[in-house]
Amino acid sequence: MATITVQFIYFTGIKKAIFNNPRLIGTWDENGRYSQQWRSHQMQQIIGEDGCPGFQTTVELDDSQVGWLFRWGVMLDSPAGNNLWGIPTEINDRNSSDRHRSFTLQSPENGQSQQERYHLVHSRRLGAQPYYLPGESQPALRFAVWSPNARNVEVVFGNSSSGYIADDFFRDDPDFGMNPHLGPFPMSRTEEGIWQTDVTVSPELANFSRFDHIPYMFRIANEGGRVVYRTDLYSRCQIGKGNINPDGKPFSSRYQDEQGTPFSGKYQDLDGTKSCSVVINPDIVTKRFQEPVWPEQEFIPEQEFWHDEFSLERHIPQRVEDLVIYELHVGSLGYGHDRPGNFEDAIALLPYLVELGINAVELLPMAEFRDEVNWGYETSHYFALEYSAGGRDQLKHFVRECHRHGIAVILDVVYNHFNPDGERAEWAYDSDIPEHNIYYWYEGNSGDYFYSDSRPFPEGGFVDNISTGYAPRFYEEMVRKMFISSAVTLMEEFHVDGFRVDQTTSMHLYNQLHADGSPVGNANIFGAKFLREWTRTMKLIRPNALLIAEDHSDWDKVTELPDVGGLGFDAAWYAEFYHHLIGDARPGMAYAKLIPTAGYGTDEPLAMDKFAGALGWSAHNKVVYHESHDEAGNAYYEQGEGGYRVESRRTIVAAANAAQLIGDTRRYAEARCRFALGMSMLSAGTPMFLMGEEIGAQKPYRFGDFINNREDLLGDRQTHGQKLFRFYQDLIQLRRNHSGLRSHLIDILYVHNANRVIAFRRWDVTEEFLVVASLNNQPFSSSYTINNSRIGDGQWREIFNSDASLYGGDSIGNFGFNISATNGYINPIVPANGFVVFQRQRT
Numbered sequence: 001m002a003t004i005t006v007q008f009i010y011f012t013g014i015k016k017a018i019f020n021n022p023r024l025i026g027t028w029d030e031n032g033r034y035s036q037q038w039r040s041h042q043m044q045q046i047i048g049e050d051g052c053p054g055f056q057t058t059v060e061l062d063d064s065q066v067g068w069l070f071r072w073g074v075m076l077d078s079p080a081g082n083n084l085w086g087i088p089t090e091i092n093d094r095n096s097s098d099r100h101r102s103f104t105l106q107s108p109e110n111g112q113s114q115q116e117r118y119h120l121v122h123s124r125r126l127g128a129q130p131y132y133l134p135g136e137s138q139p140a141l142r143f144a145v146w147s148p149n150a151r152n153v154e155v156v157f158g159n160s161s162s163g164y165i166a167d168d169f170f171r172d173d174p175d176f177g178m179n180p181h182l183g184p185f186p187m188s189r190t191e192e193g194i195w196q197t198d199v200t201v202s203p204e205l206a207n208f209s210r211f212d213h214i215p216y217m218f219r220i221a222n223e224g225g226r227v228v229y230r231t232d233l234y235s236r237c238q239i240g241k242g243n244i245n246p247d248g249k250p251f252s253s254r255y256q257d258e259q260g261t262p263f264s265g266k267y268q269d270l271d272g273t274k275s276c277s278v279v280i281n282p283d284i285v286t287k288r289f290q291e292p293v294w295p296e297q298e299f300i301p302e303q304e305f306w307h308d309e310f311s312l313e314r315h316i317p318q319r320v321e322d323l324v325i326y327e328l329h330v331g332s333l334g335y336g337h338d339r340p341g342n343f344e345d346a347i348a349l350l351p352y353l354v355e356l357g358i359n360a361v362e363l364l365p366m367a368e369f370r371d372e373v374n375w376g377y378e379t380s381h382y383f384a385l386e387y388s389a390g391g392r393d394q395l396k397h398f399v400r401e402c403h404r405h406g407i408a409v410i411l412d413v414v415y416n417h418f419n420p421d422g423e424r425a426e427w428a429y430d431s432d433i434p435e436h437n438i439y440y441w442y443e444g445n446s447g448d449y450f451y452s453d454s455r456p457f458p459e460g461g462f463v464d465n466i467s468t469g470y471a472p473r474f475y476e477e478m479v480r481k482m483f484i485s486s487a488v489t490l491m492e493e494f495h496v497d498g499f500r501v502d503q504t505t506s507m508h509l510y511n512q513l514h515a516d517g518s519p520v521g522n523a524n525i526f527g528a529k530f531l532r533e534w535t536r537t538m539k540l541i542r543p544n545a546l547l548i549a550e551d552h553s554d555w556d557k558v559t560e561l562p563d564v565g566g567l568g569f570d571a572a573w574y575a576e577f578y579h580h581l582i583g584d585a586r587p588g589m590a591y592a593k594l595i596p597t598a599g600y601g602t603d604e605p606l607a608m609d610k611f612a613g614a615l616g617w618s619a620h621n622k623v624v625y626h627e628s629h630d631e632a633g634n635a636y637y638e639q640g641e642g643g644y645r646v647e648s649r650r651t652i653v654a655a656a657n658a659a660q661l662i663g664d665t666r667r668y669a670e671a672r673c674r675f676a677l678g679m680s681m682l683s684a685g686t687p688m689f690l691m692g693e694e695i696g697a698q699k700p701y702r703f704g705d706f707i708n709n710r711e712d713l714l715g716d717r718q719t720h721g722q723k724l725f726r727f728y729q730d731l732i733q734l735r736r737n738h739s740g741l742r743s744h745l746i747d748i749l750y751v752h753n754a755n756r757v758i759a760f761r762r763w764d765v766t767e768e769f770l771v772v773a774s775l776n777n778q779p780f781s782s783s784y785t786i787n788n789s790r791i792g793d794g795q796w797r798e799i800f801n802s803d804a805s806l807y808g809g810d811s812i813g814n815f816g817f818n819i820s821a822t823n824g825y826i827n828p829i830v831p832a833n834g835f836v837v838f839q840r841q842r843t
Contacts, residue, residue, distance in 0.1 A: 003032055003060035004105060005113040010055045010074045010086065011048050013121040013485070014492055015283070018541065019076045019086070022055040026072035032061040034068055043074070050124040051132050051139070058113065066107050071100045072116065080543035087118065088484075088536035092475060094525045097532065097562075120537070121485040122478075123492075126194070127234030127383070128216065128279045130208050133199065139208040140199050141279065143185070143216070145232060146478050148193025148438065149223040149431040154184040155197060156229075158215035158276040160295075163239035163267030165217050165276060166250035168227050176250040184219060193478075208281065213295035215239050215267075215276030223431035231424050233482060234383050235277030240270025241387035243371040245421075272368050272387050273380035274424050282493055286393040290344065296393075306400065306495065314406030316497065317359050318544045320570040320623075321742050324681075324732050325410065325688035326358040327628055330366065330389050331373065332691065332701070335712045340373055343390035343398045350405050352714060356694055356725070357732035360408040360546075362500055364629060366395060367486070370419050373707050375629065376412070377502060378468065380419040380426070382486035392494075399495050408497040410546055411490060415483045415530070416506035417469035434458045439479055441471045441511075441523050449515050460515030463523050465506035470514070474507065474526040483530070484537050491542055498546025499538075504531060504567070505552045528567060535568030546570060548623055559621035571686055574622035580611040581626055581679055582654055595626075595672050598756070598775045598833070599657040605753040606775055611679075612751045612758055618685035619744045625688040626676040627651050632690055632701040651676055652696045661698060667808060668777075670696060671833035674727055674802040674809075675775060678835045681731050682762065682771050684746035694728040695721025727807040734800055734837070740767035749788040757830065759786050770796055772828050773835035779803075779812045783827040791821050796838035803831030814838075 008024050022043040029035040043055035055074065074086040087099045103116050119125055126146060130139035143155045157179040158165045166176035185202040187195040199205045218230045229248075231238065251265035267275060285305040287298040310316075317323050333341025333349065353361065365376030372388035385392040399409050418426045418439065426439035434446040441463040449460030463471040473479045490496040507527030511520040531549075538545045549569040551558045554576070560566025576591075583593030592607035592614075618624050625631075632650055652661065655672035659665050673696065680687045690701070695716040699709035717725050735741045743764040750759040756775040763769065772786065795818040803809030812831040818841060819828055828836060 001031070002063045004063045004066070004108055005058050006061055006103075006105070007058045007113045007115045008043070008056060008072065009046075009048075009115065009117045010043065011050070011117065011119045011125070012052050012054055013050065013119055013123050013125060014488065014541065015052055015124075016492065017045075017053045019053070019055075019078050021082070022074055022076045022086070024057050024059070024072060025075055026059065027070050028059065028061060032059065034065055034070065040075070047132075049132055051130060052124055061105055063107070066105050068105050069102055070105060071102045073100045074118070078540050080540055084540060086120070086540070088120075088533045088540060089477060089480075090529050090533060092477065094522055097529065097565075119481075121488045122234070122481050123383075123485045123489045124282070127232050127236070128211070128277070130281065130283070131199070133206070140206045141208040141211050142197055142199070142205070143187065143218075143232075144194055144196035145187070145218050145230075145234075146192075146194050146438075147218070147220055147430040149436050150189075150195065150220045151223065151225060152221040153187040153189075153195040154219045155187060155216055156184040156219045157182040158217065160213070160215060160239075161267065162251050162265050163215050163270055163275045164246060164251060165229055166246065167229060167248040169248070173250040182214070183216075211279045212281055214279050216279060217276055220430050222428075223433060223436060226432065228428075228430075229424065230429055231273075231275075231381065232277035233381060233425065234485075235381055236280040236282060236383050236392060237278040238272035238275050238368045238381055238384045238387060239267045239278050240272035240275030241267070241372065242269040243271050243373070244269045245271045245274050271370060272384070273370050273419055273422070277381075277384075280392070285396055289347070289394060289397045290390075302493070305396065309400050309403050309495065312404045312406070314404070316403060316406060316408050320546055320548065320621075320686050321744070322736075323360040323408065323546070323686050324358045324735060325360045325362050325623070325686065326353060326356070327364070327625075327688055327690045328361045329364040329375065329629060329691060329706070331364075331375070332706050332710055335710045335715075340388060340707060341710075342388070343394040346398050347401050349713070350401055350407070352717065353407060354405050355729065357729050357736065359406060359736065360410055360497075361402060362410040362688065363412060365412045365414050365502070367413070370421055375633070375703050375706075377414050378419040378421075379414045380422055382413075382482060383489055396494055403495070408546065409495075410498045410500055410548065411496050412500045412502060413483075413487060414502040415472065415534075416465060416503045417467040418472065420469040422469075434461055437473075438476065439473055441473045441475070441520070443513055443520060457515065460513070462514045463511050463520050464514050464517075465510045465512070465523070467503055467506045471506070471511055471523055471527075474523065474530045480530045480533055484534050487534065487538060488541060491538070491545060498548065500548040500550060500573075501531075501534075501569075502550055503552075504549040504558070504569075507531060508567070509553050509555075531567045532562040536562055539568065549573065556620070569621075571621045571623050573628075574614070574618060574624050574685060575631075577614045577618060577622065577624040577680070577683070577685070578626060578628070578631055580607075580614045581676055582631065582651060594775055595651065595676055596654045596657055598672055598777075599655045599659075599669070601668070601777070603777060606756045608753050608756060608758050608775075609751045612748045612760075615679065615683055615758070615760065616746060616748050618683040619746050621744070622685035623688050624680045624683050624685035625690070626680050627690040627693050628688065629690060629701070633703050633706070650697050650699070650701060651693055652698050668833060670724055670808055671803070672775065673724065674807060675773060675833055675835060677728065677731060678771075678773060678802055681735050682741060682769075682835075682837065684744050684762070687735070694725050696724050723806065723808040727802065731800065731802075738767060738769070740764045740769055747790060749790060750786045755784075757784065759788075761790065768792070768840040770826070770838040770840070771835055772830050772838075774830045774832065776832055779810070779832040780830040781812055782829070784830045785825060785827050787825050789824040791824050791826055792840065793821055793823065794843070795819070795841040796821055796826065797841055798828075798836055799839045800837040801831065802834040802836070809834060
């Protein structure tokens with residue numbers, strides 16, 4: 001029997017050797033003929049050209065089956081367990097979530113074996129990457145870019161002073177930015193539409209170090225023949241750190257922006273989403289946090305940098321249930337400085353956060369975004385870190401310091417849209433034809449969409465998803481892989497502990513056609529497919545990765561395992577909890593809005609029962625919060641011309657309905673703030689709060705002008721925020737000290753809307769707690785009767801009182817004494833606008 005040799009290679013794309021016992025599994029029998037019974041072959045470990053471990057083997061298949069379709073995959077052992085399927089990627093079929101690779105058996109050409117490859121991630125495949133030639137210990141450099149519609153691609157180089165290459169239209173200008181002494185280097189196309197350089201054609205690329213920190217771009221002759229300059233979407237650094245967009249023009253004193261201001265022609269002024277990409281060696285880190293020059297001069301191997309990451313021997317939480325999350329916007333730090341906050345400010349804040357007691361920080365997005373004053377939700381480059389905040393190596397220094405202080409780092413990432421001003425990034429990367437806009441979902445042909453006067457409307461085929469830009473092209477595996485690979489890079493190279501994925505609902509539920517708003521079901525299906533692939537890959541590589549979805553669907557599948565049809569997240573944000581507890585200020589919304597309603601100072605009933613439903617539902621793998629960046633910064637305040645006016649209200653402002661915070665008004669407002677934190681901290685969800693809540697931040701936190709409303713966290717912690725800070729410290733510690741308060745077990749025992757009282761039980765196998773809370777404006781000083789048969793008889797001791805004098809309260813409560821429960825009755829003293837926590841005393 002004649003056979004055809006097929007070689008199979010599984011590339012991990014990860015420097016660490018974390019996988020073992022790899023086995024090829026395929027649809028053939030011991031004779032090399034097609035079979036429904038999958039056959040196993042042991043694979044051998046190799047080191048790929050990217051310097052990362054991989055696995056390979058060969059199989060002899062019967063040549064009578066040329067043209068037959070075979071399927072294959074890889075089984076392996078990983079940190080997540082043994083005998084795991086190593087293909088997270090689902091097939092591109094809307095009706096199937098199967099995960100395998102397939103190939104058609106071909107007749108051999110020139111005696112060469114047929115080769116089938118799978119790349120777990122592309123982190124070290126695309127971009128400007130170290131490339132190891134056979135027998136060489138020092139890496140060469142390979143440029144690779146996915147550009148399937150291009151007619152031709154070259155890599156060109158800029159200079160480090162301007163960091164910008166102008167369009168060819170301006171090439172007569174002497175300042176257009178091209179480096180005349182380096183390149184350009186040709187790139188050749190593979191069958192996958194990936195263009196890459198070849199060191200045999202361009203021998204200068206044999207020495208990676210020669211190009212270290214050199215700016216570059218891809219010069220693409222696009223599908224229509226137009227020459228465009230595009231950044232590297234796998235770039236690890238974008239050189240710009242300012243807000244200027246030359247819009248294709250050169251830096252020149254003759255060219256001015258719209259305000260008439262001449263450009264300086266310095267890279268520091270450029271918007272990083274438009275500037276050159278930079279060649280970076282991913283295997284070294286700056287020795288010092290900051291140097292006065294760029295590029296930096298002192299680098300050390302990454303192993304040396306990370307070796308004392310846990311030198312203080314503090315525990316990093318491994319489960320979402322154990323987290324107390326501090327939502328941190330780096331740009332809002334830097335109080336008193338005429339610049340956005342940066343990683344230097346973030347590191348300086350760590351002793352404050354350790355004092356506060358939180359054990360996780362969730363950073364608003366730090367991947368390269370437009371402008372320097374931004375929340376970060378306009379991502380353009382997913383492997384590059386926002387340069388205005390300090391860039392890639394400074395984030396590594398920050399993560400290392402967090403880990404030394406026992407704080408996990410969760411990074412907010414945005415996959416539901418790209419930077420809307422994405423020219424030179426994702427937009428029209430290699431084609432001007434809308435349906436060939438490779439990073440964007442497009443339905444049909446551009447000629448199908450018309451205005452009423454029959455003029456073409458090509459934008460109509462793009463897909464909206466209730467976010468800032470058009471939906472990504474999730475049916476394209478290369479697009480999904482870019483997002484997945486960037487997250488793996490953040491875990492592996494930056495040691496990030498987990499992620500909060502922005503607006504997952506936009507990916508699996510909200511997609512609709514831009515032309516007429518009709519639903520696009522395929523986009524939802526492939527959005528869910530991407531999310532499953534993403535979570536599967538993260539957990540395969542690091543099983544204790546903390547994966548959180550901002551999902552507003554309340555779909556139970558969000559936090560179920562992909563193997564049973566779920567999306568695979570550990571927890572989902574729970575906006576309903578916020579809305580019933582605080583609620584934005586839009587009139588007529590059907591939420592309880594306990595805190596602002598109580599803030600009117602009247603005594604009418606509150607919808608405690610509505611909030612009770614949300615509190616009980618917090619047990620379903622939720623992240624709960626009384627304030628987040630969205631709620632603080634996107635709150636709708638009042639109807640005006642052109643719709644609702646965006647007006648931010650922090651919790652303490654909502655608690656007094658914007659009344660001046662002095663005297664009794666502030667005292668009542670702070671008491672309601674303590675109630676708000678108590679409900680999230682003592683819920684069955686994972687608690688989170690926005691930076692500044694702990695000192696009673698009251699300045700508007702809006703996406704447009706946050707830079708003008710920064711809070712003096714360190715100063716206020718010692719002055720008017722001192723008592724609230726102490727309350728946060730003690731309540732956080734209470735939760736962290738008691739497993740029964742971190743469990744998902746909760747039982748709502750009592751609700752009374754007129755009296756504004758709620759009581760609930762929390763427990764695990766070792767301990768049990770009773771929480772009684774009130775938003776009544778007067779205390780129940782002579783005790784309050786609660787009756788429920790699920791309140792166990794016995795002694796309950798008060799272990800926490802939000803009304804304690806050290807928190808600014810009136811010290812009305814049970815003074816740490818035991819009270820008795822008999823036949824389901826208990827009679828605690830309950831403070832006004834506060835709560836008490838009891839623990840069952842074991843006999």
